[in-house]
Amino acid sequence: IVNEPTAAALAYGNLRNPQQTVLIFDLGGGTFDATLMSVENREVKVLATGGDSFLGGANFDALIAERLVADFQERHGINLRENRLVMQRLLFAAESAKIALSSVEERHIRIPCVAQKDGRFVDLEHTLTREAMDELCFQLVERTAAACDDVLTRAGMKAEEIDELVLVGGQTRMPAIRSRFTQFKRYSSEKDVHPELGVAIGAAILGRNLARGVSGLADVVPMPISVMVPGGGTHEVISANAQVPCTKSVTLEGLPPWQAPVPIAIFESLDTTSIEREIFGTVHVPVEWRVGAGGSPSLQLELGQDFTLKARLLAPDGRVAPATIVEMRAGGR
Structure with missing residues (x-):
């Protein structure tokens, strides 16, 4: 059993031979984990760990969906929040738009037949820009930054001393997240650790190592x-x-x-x-x-x-x- 950031570090360590100190930034769908590690000769040692158990990609989706609801209510005078089915459709559309805005500057959202007015169906239409999405999600990005600062403080280190920020989890594809952490010397690309597959690859490496009688890992307790x-x-x-x-x-x-x-x-x-x-x-x-x-x-x-x-x-x-x-x-x- 291994926690996700540690598994991602094992995947990273398998690609790096020199000694490095890295911060694993794991922002998935439901939680955020930040783990500081040293990697030397493919041996991984956890120095400090932290994060936010109530922060993930779903929170970003919810903020975008709320913007869609508010805009629709302002235009048509209809509150969609009580309709669970429609809200689920909005969350799916919000996630799709969020993913698209990682590579384009603007995304038009259209969800047909979300309500009825004057005997006719009403569609939800909204054009979301990357800039608007970044403003919406600013506080969430800052929560990840605060958690990273806390981990570095526990270890008595500064961002300038970290060799690389390793980004794991689909939400890290968001440009606003990558641009927020420019204080680090370098952050990983998909060629280094795949955002979605890095954890699975690291867990497989640990399983292989354990089968050989070694772990290549020195872990720490994440919570008291x-x-x-x-x-x-x-x-x-x-x-x-x-x-x-x-x-x-x-x-x-x-x-x-x-x-x-x-x-x-x-x-x-x-x-x-x-x-x-x-x-x-x-x-x-x-x-x-x-x-x-x-x-x-x-x-x-x-x-x-x-x-x-x-x-x-x-x-x-x-x-x-x-x-x-x-x-x-x-x-x-």
Whole structure:
């Protein structure tokens, strides 16, 4: 299991022999990932990772579709937003226009029979220019830039120190995105890493390497892994950008004095206060390990190279509770 930017870096590393530091810019249909990596002799090491889980090509389509709806309402006095079928047709047309505007300056959009007025069908027609689309999507492009800046800050580097920006994902064909990142020395062309196929090629390379007994990859944890105790208390165990494989422990202090096993949830989120959480599993602390145990138990998390997460409950004296060794798969992979 490998995340998409890392797979793209493997595809890139397979084409490059010298040592380079690259930033993988992966903007797909639903999410944006930015990963800083060093590539040397086809070995890939992840330095920092980040992105925006709620930003992708679909957001660009939605903005264009909203412009079409607003223009149609202004012209005909009809609100199309409540008609799901028509809105879906508008999203398809918006995506098609967006793709076309990567190579032309202007695109005429015509969607027949989107509404009825005075007993007659009304068509939606709109001419969208690349300049108008760039203005619409300006804030979305800036969100990708902010995420890239955050990744560079985590690694203590500046854009000028990055050898290449590797563009992955169909949305990176948009000229506004390429022109926004001129501070980088170079950005990849389709001859280097194919926007749509780069991830699949990199995953295939990793599979080949693993079959040979090597991975050619040193990955990091994309988001912190934490535990949550009853009452809502949370503790970060494995921090973001920690090298994998890794093993970390946390002491479980202040557990409630229940006469029943206490559940400890293990989850991944952007931070311990985020309400968006991916729950991996639950470990239960038995009564005898909390009452008269001479101290507090601890929970050990071991994250493997393949992002298999193993949880072990440890007694104060270091003994492992056999029934509490739980294996799970880390999310987002």
